[in-house]
Amino acid sequence: MIIRIGSINDLNQIYQIEQLCFLGSPWPLKMIQQELLDKNDRKTWIIESDKIIVGYCMVRLVPKEIHLINMAVIPSQQKMGIGQKLLNHFLDNTPPKTSVFLEVKRSNFPAINLYLNTGFEEIAVHEKYYSDGEDAIVMCLKI
Ligand SMILES: CC(C)(COP(=O)(O)OP(=O)(O)OC[C@H]1O[C@@H](n2cnc3c(N)ncnc32)[C@H](O)[C@@H]1OP(=O)(O)O)[C@@H](O)C(=O)NCCC(=O)NCCS
Numbered sequence: 001m002i003i004r005i006g007s008i009n010d011l012n013q014i015y016q017i018e019q020l021c022f023l024g025s026p027w028p029l030k031m032i033q034q035e036l037l038d039k040n041d042r043k044t045w046i047i048e049s050d051k052i053i054v055g056y057c058m059v060r061l062v063p064k065e066i067h068l069i070n071m072a073v074i075p076s077q078q079k080m081g082i083g084q085k086l087l088n089h090f091l092d093n094t095p096p097k098t099s100v101f102l103e104v105k106r107s108n109f110p111a112i113n114l115y116l117n118t119g120f121e122e123i124a125v126h127e128k129y130y131s132d133g134e135d136a137i138v139m140c141l142k143i
Helices: 008-021 029-036 082-092 109-118
Strands: 002-005 042-049 052-062 065-073 099-105 121-126 136-142
Touching: 002 082, 008 029, 008 042, 008 052, 008 065, 029 042, 042 082, 052 082, 065 082, 082 109, 099 109, 109 136
Parallel strands: 065 099
Antiparallel strands: 002 042, 042 052, 052 065, 099 136, 121 136
Protein backbone atom coordinates (compact mmCIF):
# COMPACT_ATOMS: atom_id res chain seq x y z
CA MET A 1 0.00 0.00 0.00
CA ILE A 2 1.18 3.48 -0.86
CA ILE A 3 0.03 6.67 0.86
CA ARG A 4 0.36 9.91 -1.09
CA ILE A 5 -1.19 13.33 -1.60
CA GLY A 6 -4.07 13.27 -4.06
CA SER A 7 -4.54 15.41 -7.16
CA ILE A 8 -7.30 16.29 -9.58
CA ASN A 9 -6.39 13.10 -11.52
CA ASP A 10 -7.87 11.09 -8.64
CA LEU A 11 -11.28 12.74 -8.89
CA ASN A 12 -13.22 9.92 -10.54
CA GLN A 13 -11.93 7.13 -8.32
CA ILE A 14 -12.60 9.15 -5.19
CA TYR A 15 -16.09 10.04 -6.36
CA GLN A 16 -16.88 6.35 -6.92
CA ILE A 17 -15.75 5.44 -3.39
CA GLU A 18 -17.68 8.41 -1.98
CA GLN A 19 -20.89 7.14 -3.59
CA LEU A 20 -20.35 3.61 -2.27
CA CYS A 21 -19.53 4.78 1.26
CA PHE A 22 -22.11 7.50 1.83
CA LEU A 23 -25.27 6.00 0.35
CA GLY A 24 -27.87 8.74 -0.01
CA SER A 25 -25.59 11.60 1.01
CA PRO A 26 -22.35 11.50 -1.00
CA TRP A 27 -20.53 14.74 -1.65
CA PRO A 28 -21.24 16.02 -5.16
CA LEU A 29 -18.46 15.69 -7.74
CA LYS A 30 -17.87 19.47 -7.70
CA MET A 31 -17.27 19.51 -3.95
CA ILE A 32 -14.68 16.74 -4.20
CA GLN A 33 -13.09 18.55 -7.14
CA GLN A 34 -12.69 21.67 -4.97
CA GLU A 35 -10.77 19.66 -2.36
CA LEU A 36 -8.39 18.26 -4.99
CA LEU A 37 -7.40 21.63 -6.39
CA ASP A 38 -3.84 22.64 -5.69
CA LYS A 39 -4.52 25.14 -2.89
CA ASN A 40 -2.54 25.90 0.26
CA ASP A 41 -5.43 25.39 2.67
CA ARG A 42 -6.40 21.80 1.79
CA LYS A 43 -4.99 18.35 1.22
CA THR A 44 -6.36 14.95 0.30
CA TRP A 45 -4.39 11.95 1.52
CA ILE A 46 -4.84 8.85 -0.62
CA ILE A 47 -4.09 5.22 0.15
CA GLU A 48 -3.76 2.93 -2.85
CA SER A 49 -2.94 -0.66 -3.67
CA ASP A 50 -1.58 -1.50 -7.15
CA LYS A 51 -2.48 2.06 -8.23
CA ILE A 52 -6.13 1.53 -7.25
CA ILE A 53 -7.36 3.98 -4.61
CA VAL A 54 -8.83 2.18 -1.61
CA GLY A 55 -9.27 5.11 0.77
CA TYR A 56 -8.91 8.83 1.26
CA CYS A 57 -8.90 11.47 3.95
CA MET A 58 -9.52 15.17 3.23
CA VAL A 59 -8.23 17.89 5.48
CA ARG A 60 -8.46 21.66 5.68
CA LEU A 61 -5.53 23.57 7.13
CA VAL A 62 -5.83 26.71 9.25
CA PRO A 63 -3.07 28.08 11.49
CA LYS A 64 -2.42 25.59 14.34
CA GLU A 65 -5.56 23.62 13.41
CA ILE A 66 -6.47 20.93 10.94
CA HIS A 67 -10.06 19.96 10.16
CA LEU A 68 -10.59 16.42 8.95
CA ILE A 69 -13.61 16.95 6.72
CA ASN A 70 -14.04 13.63 4.92
CA MET A 71 -12.68 10.13 5.18
CA ALA A 72 -13.63 6.79 3.62
CA VAL A 73 -12.35 3.33 2.78
CA ILE A 74 -13.87 1.35 -0.09
CA PRO A 75 -16.51 -1.00 1.45
CA SER A 76 -14.95 -4.21 0.10
CA GLN A 77 -11.74 -3.42 2.03
CA GLN A 78 -13.11 -2.00 5.26
CA LYS A 79 -12.19 -3.56 8.63
CA MET A 80 -8.74 -4.53 7.34
CA GLY A 81 -6.77 -1.76 9.03
CA ILE A 82 -6.64 0.58 6.03
CA GLY A 83 -8.49 3.50 7.67
CA GLN A 84 -6.27 3.28 10.73
CA LYS A 85 -3.11 3.18 8.60
CA LEU A 86 -4.20 6.24 6.61
CA LEU A 87 -5.19 8.22 9.69
CA ASN A 88 -1.93 7.36 11.49
CA HIS A 89 0.07 8.45 8.44
CA PHE A 90 -1.73 11.77 8.19
CA LEU A 91 -1.25 12.40 11.93
CA ASP A 92 2.45 11.45 11.74
CA ASN A 93 2.81 14.16 9.11
CA THR A 94 1.00 16.79 11.17
CA PRO A 95 3.21 19.41 12.81
CA PRO A 96 3.46 19.43 16.61
CA LYS A 97 1.15 21.72 18.59
CA THR A 98 -1.64 21.26 16.06
CA SER A 99 -5.23 20.51 17.09
CA VAL A 100 -7.08 18.19 14.72
CA PHE A 101 -10.88 18.56 14.72
CA LEU A 102 -13.61 16.51 13.08
CA GLU A 103 -17.36 15.97 13.15
CA VAL A 104 -18.99 12.57 12.95
CA LYS A 105 -22.58 11.35 13.01
CA ARG A 106 -23.62 10.05 16.41
CA SER A 107 -24.71 6.71 14.86
CA ASN A 108 -21.46 6.13 12.94
CA PHE A 109 -19.89 3.61 15.33
CA PRO A 110 -17.15 2.38 12.97
CA ALA A 111 -15.84 5.92 12.49
CA ILE A 112 -16.27 6.94 16.16
CA ASN A 113 -14.39 3.80 17.25
CA LEU A 114 -11.63 4.53 14.76
CA TYR A 115 -11.23 8.08 16.08
CA LEU A 116 -11.38 7.05 19.75
CA ASN A 117 -8.81 4.31 19.03
CA THR A 118 -6.53 6.97 17.59
CA GLY A 119 -6.76 9.25 20.63
CA PHE A 120 -9.50 11.69 19.61
CA GLU A 121 -11.80 12.89 22.40
CA GLU A 122 -15.39 14.07 22.22
CA ILE A 123 -15.48 17.80 22.96
CA ALA A 124 -18.99 18.91 21.91
CA VAL A 125 -22.25 17.92 20.27
CA HIS A 126 -23.96 19.87 17.50
CA GLU A 127 -27.60 18.92 17.82
CA LYS A 128 -29.47 18.09 14.60
CA TYR A 129 -26.43 19.14 12.60
CA TYR A 130 -27.03 16.87 9.61
CA SER A 131 -29.86 17.21 7.08
CA ASP A 132 -31.43 13.96 8.35
CA GLY A 133 -31.69 15.48 11.84
CA GLU A 134 -28.82 13.50 13.36
CA ASP A 135 -26.45 15.03 15.88
CA ALA A 136 -22.78 15.59 15.12
CA ILE A 137 -20.18 14.61 17.68
CA VAL A 138 -17.24 17.04 17.58
CA MET A 139 -13.92 15.37 18.33
CA CYS A 140 -10.43 16.73 18.82
CA LEU A 141 -6.89 15.39 19.05
CA LYS A 142 -4.03 17.63 20.16
CA ILE A 143 -0.73 16.61 18.64
C1 LIG B 1 -14.82 4.67 9.16
C2 LIG B 1 -13.95 3.95 8.12
C3 LIG B 1 -13.15 4.97 7.35
C4 LIG B 1 -13.00 3.01 8.88
O1 LIG B 1 -12.08 2.44 7.95
P1 LIG B 1 -11.59 0.93 8.05
O2 LIG B 1 -10.46 0.73 7.13
O3 LIG B 1 -12.75 0.02 7.88
O4 LIG B 1 -11.10 0.88 9.58
P2 LIG B 1 -9.94 -0.06 10.18
O5 LIG B 1 -10.08 -1.45 9.64
O6 LIG B 1 -8.63 0.60 10.02
O7 LIG B 1 -10.35 -0.10 11.71
C5 LIG B 1 -9.71 0.71 12.68
C6 LIG B 1 -10.60 0.78 13.91
O8 LIG B 1 -11.84 1.41 13.58
C7 LIG B 1 -12.91 0.80 14.31
N1 LIG B 1 -13.83 0.17 13.36
C8 LIG B 1 -13.67 0.06 12.03
N2 LIG B 1 -14.75 -0.56 11.48
C9 LIG B 1 -15.59 -0.84 12.50
C10 LIG B 1 -16.88 -1.44 12.58
N3 LIG B 1 -17.51 -1.90 11.48
N4 LIG B 1 -17.49 -1.53 13.79
C11 LIG B 1 -16.87 -1.06 14.90
N5 LIG B 1 -15.64 -0.48 14.89
C12 LIG B 1 -15.02 -0.37 13.71
C13 LIG B 1 -12.26 -0.22 15.21
O9 LIG B 1 -11.97 0.42 16.43
C14 LIG B 1 -11.00 -0.57 14.46
O10 LIG B 1 -9.98 -1.04 15.30
P3 LIG B 1 -9.87 -2.64 15.59
O11 LIG B 1 -9.77 -3.29 14.24
O12 LIG B 1 -8.62 -2.73 16.40
O13 LIG B 1 -11.11 -3.01 16.30
C15 LIG B 1 -14.82 3.08 7.16
O14 LIG B 1 -15.68 2.26 7.95
C16 LIG B 1 -15.67 3.88 6.20
O15 LIG B 1 -15.21 4.27 5.13
N6 LIG B 1 -16.94 4.13 6.54
C17 LIG B 1 -17.87 4.83 5.64
C18 LIG B 1 -17.52 6.28 5.49
C19 LIG B 1 -17.49 6.99 6.83
O16 LIG B 1 -18.37 6.82 7.67
N7 LIG B 1 -16.47 7.83 7.01
C20 LIG B 1 -16.27 8.60 8.23
C21 LIG B 1 -16.99 9.89 8.14
S1 LIG B 1 -16.71 10.85 9.64
